[in-house]
Amino acid sequence: MSQNNYDQDSRTIKESLSTKTWFGFDLDDTLHSFRKASTQASSAVFTAIHEENPNIKIDDLKTSYRDILVSTTAGAFADGRTSTEYRRERFSLLLRAHGLEVKTEGLDRLLDIYKRSLREALTLKPGALHLLQCIKRRGKKVIVVTEGPQDAQLWTVEELGLRPYIDVLVTTNEIGKSKLEGLFPAVLERYGIFASDMVYVGDNEKRDVVPARGAGLLAVLYDEMGGCRFDDYAALRIDSLGRLEGLLE
Structure with a gap:
């Protein structure tokens, strides 16, 4: 893409963003590095188990836990339980898996x-x-639409210092639907938001971008390794949150 076309596309996106009242975001791995944090926390648990049971290898615990996560998170936390209940279930299964x-x-x-x-x-x-x-200075509203237990996601944004800048935080846990099962339309209806009045940014094309776009939202994929793309509204992509801020200036 030529620089002239890139600049023109950027201006077009800027104009579109300027008309939006609501700026929506996924939370995990969009606003914070969830995978890294959860991996570190899980590793601490594996180490604690291994120290009390030296015959059980940490790598074996990792493998078992990975399988447990796959089987217990399929519903995207839409059944209303708390983070403690989910974690207690996982750790119980992990211990039982190793006798x-x-x-x-x-x-x-x-x-x-x-x-x-x-x-x-x-x-x-x-x-x-x-x-x-930057979004709040411009009089816009911020909504976080994310999959996960409501209590854990509230705790996370508070720990990260983001709570003062978030107008609405809504989770699959609260609504009872995953992103793939109609979470976005349900959120729009509950909060009286017009789809044309909102942009949504997420790191997962399948679980964030596709369902958001299907609900009529302007959707942007956040892909740190994928570069930026502004020439196609059906494939908008940014590689940093700073790049998005630049489009609001």
Whole structure:
């Protein structure tokens, strides 16, 4: 793409964004580095189990836990349970998978280790705070639409210091539908938002961009390795949140 075409496309996107009242975001791996944080927290749990049971290898615990995550998160947290209930279930399954006794005291300890490690590892994506501040300065509204337990996602935005800049935080846990099952239309209806009045940014094309676009939203894929693309409204892409902020200037 020539520089002239790139500049023209950028101006077109800027004009479109200027008409939006609502700026929507996914949370995990869009506004903060969830995979990194959760991996660190899980590793702390595996280490704790291994230290008490040296015959059980950490790599084996990782493999078992990965399988457990696949089987227990298929519903995208739409059944209304709390983060503690989800984690307690996973750690119970992990212990049982390795022939270990499941005791309340032991589970509570693992839950505490996980949460403390998660808190220590929470990291904002570069430019996330400045972007939300920029949006709010322009009198726009911020809505976070994300999959996960409501209590955990509220805790996360508070720990990250983002809560003052978020007007609405809504989760699959609250609505009872995953992003693939109609979460976006349900959110629009609940909060009285016109699809044409909202842009949504997420890191997962299948779970964020496609269903958001299907609900009539202007959708932008956040792909740190994929570069930027502004020439096709059906394939908008940014590689940094700072790039999106630049389109609002």
